[in-house]
Each structure stands twice: as structure tokens, then as C-alpha cells.
Amino acid sequence: MIISTKKGTPQVELDRIIDSFEKQGLSVTLIRGTDYNVFGLVGDTTKIAEKDVLANPWVENVTRVSAPYKRANRLFHPDDTVIDVNGIKIGGKSPVVVMAGPCSVEGEDHIIKMAKLVKEGGANFLRGGAYKPRTSPYSFQGLGTEGIMDMVKAREVTGLPIVSELMDETHIDEFEEYVDIVQIGARNMQNFQLLKAVGKMTKPILLKRGFANTIEEWIMSAEYIMAGGNEKVILCERGIRSFEKYTRNTLDLSAVPVIKEKTHLPVIVDPSHATGDYKYVESMALAAVAAGADGLEIEVHDNPQCAWSDGAQCLKPDKFAETVAKCRKVAAAIGRDM
Secondary structure, three states, X not given: OXXXXXXXXXXXXXXXXXXXXXXXXXXXXXXXXXOOEEEXXXXXXXXXXXXXXXXXXXXXXXXXXXXXXXXXXXXXXXXXXXXXXXXXXXXXXXXXXXXXXXXXXXXXXXXXXXXHHHHHHOOOEEEOEOOOOOOOOOXXXXXXXXXXXXXXXXXXXXXXXXXXXXXXXXXXXHHHHHOOEEXXXXXXOOOHHHHHHHOOOOOOEEEEOOOOOOHHXXXXXXXXXXXXXXXXXXXXXXXXXXXXXXXXXXXXXXXXXXXXXXXXXXXXXXXXXXXXXXXXHHHHHHHHXXXXXXXXXXXXXXXXHHOOOOHHHOEOHHHHHHHHHHHHHHHHHOOXXX
């Protein structure tokens, strides 16, 4: 529910309005304007009648919001959220960013080598998996803390901020200390306990869409994080499961403009996991930039045939650099830097 007050409403009246709703168990967000103030009510507003609210002479208008998300809703936050990560801005009219690196961290020497290569190719961030959620329990599960520290070393050498996936609460302190952007993977998109926990973190959260989740469910997961106090959320479209077998998943590029319309949060696209095949990554990256994505997450490996995981969807460094160069041209065509 959104409530706007009349011009010149005194502070004492604003305080009374806030107090009355908080006593009903609602969370109240006050947005101050030059000539008016707007209240966003979060909680069960079904018990509140518009006519009762309008009985207050200082209330101008009452609007019910059908969407169940409030903090992520553009109605409450008309300006695009821009997230600053070590001086690199994501969202709004900021340049399109690129997060790149191998699916799994394969040791210090290799991740440093890859960090140098993706930086030369145009990456702004180094991505790499230290803890790997795998469908099979017999697949490589990641190097864990060792992998995180290998990425930290790569950051020291190249200056690239690091992005890595958090799988459970036990590693939150480690990620808070060492990782620049904390990724929540598709399998954990509705792990509500984990979402509540990362809501207490100070680091930006990269929230991937689940395999079979609607856009509203995805935004509601972001709402869980934001309700915990962490409003630095970046959404990542990485494909959804469908009947199609030619690609690993079906990349829903329509999600990009929908997210832009419904929320104020940055949204990036992962064409690697979406397609599962390096041959399609470039075309989907170009399409993602054209659709208005704020960034790309691309898997890169110098020897994909020998990658410890997901080699089939990795671009080689030279192809990655070529893809980024083409994406820059698309970005320029739509009036965006990259």
C-alpha cells in the first residue's frame, strides 16, 4: 500500500501516521519529496480500509500495490539503484560490466593466469567457483577456502574484484572478508534461510534466477535479502528449464526489460550457463546487451577440454576478447558505454 500526504504536512502528523501503522505490525518506509511525502507499507494491509486512512485530513491519496514485493518495487524507488563495487558501478546509466573467469578455481597459478587474460580481454570482475553445487555428488565440488584465497591472490595481482558463489551460512564470515560480490546460485534462489542470512551482510549480492522460477518469485527472493537490511542486490538471468534440449537452459531475455520495469535493481545476464555451449555464448551476450542488461557473466578457460567443470560452455580467452569487443559496439548503438 502507498500513502501520500498533502503538501506542508507537519512532522508531528507524519510521526503520528507512522506510529499508527507500526502499531498494526506494519513496516513503514517514508520517502520524502520536495512538496509531498509518500509512505510505503509492508506487511498484511488487507485489514486496512482506504476510507479509514483517507479520514485523516493530511492524507492525499491511498493506492494498493498488487505486487507482493515492496523494497524492490520501482513504485517505491523510481530511480535506478547503482551499486558501487570497489569504484566500479553497476546499474543505472553506468557502463555495462563484464564478470569473467573459469567455472571452477583450479589453483593459484591458473586463476592468476586467467585473471590476467580476462582483464586483457575487457573484464571488470574475476568470477570463479570455490564452492561448487553439482548435480552429481561424484563431480568436483570445488577447492573451498583454498580456492577463495587463490582468487584473493589473483585480485592482488590484477586488481580485479572477485565474484564467487556462497552455498551455506557457515562460510558467510569468509565471504564477508574476502569476496567482493557474493553470488547466490540458481539452486539456492529459494533457500530462504540463506537469503535471510546474506541480508545481514554488507557485500553486494548477485542473485541468480532459479531453473523453474517465475520473475515474481525471483524478485521476492531479492525482497528477502533486502528485508534483512542489504539493499545491494544484483539480479542475474541465467536461463530457465524448458522442454528444449538443444541448449542447457532457455535464456529468457525478456526478463531483462521486465526487471527494469518492475524493479530498480541492476540486472545482468549469464549466457554461459543459459546455453551450456560455447558456440552460442557470443550471440546471446550481444542480445543481452541489446536488451538493456547492466552486465554479463561469462565463463572463460584457456583449455576448456581440460576444465575441471563446465568446459563445454567456456570461451577461450581470444574468443572472449572478441565477444567483448562486439558487445561494446552493441552498447554504443543503444547509447551505453562498456
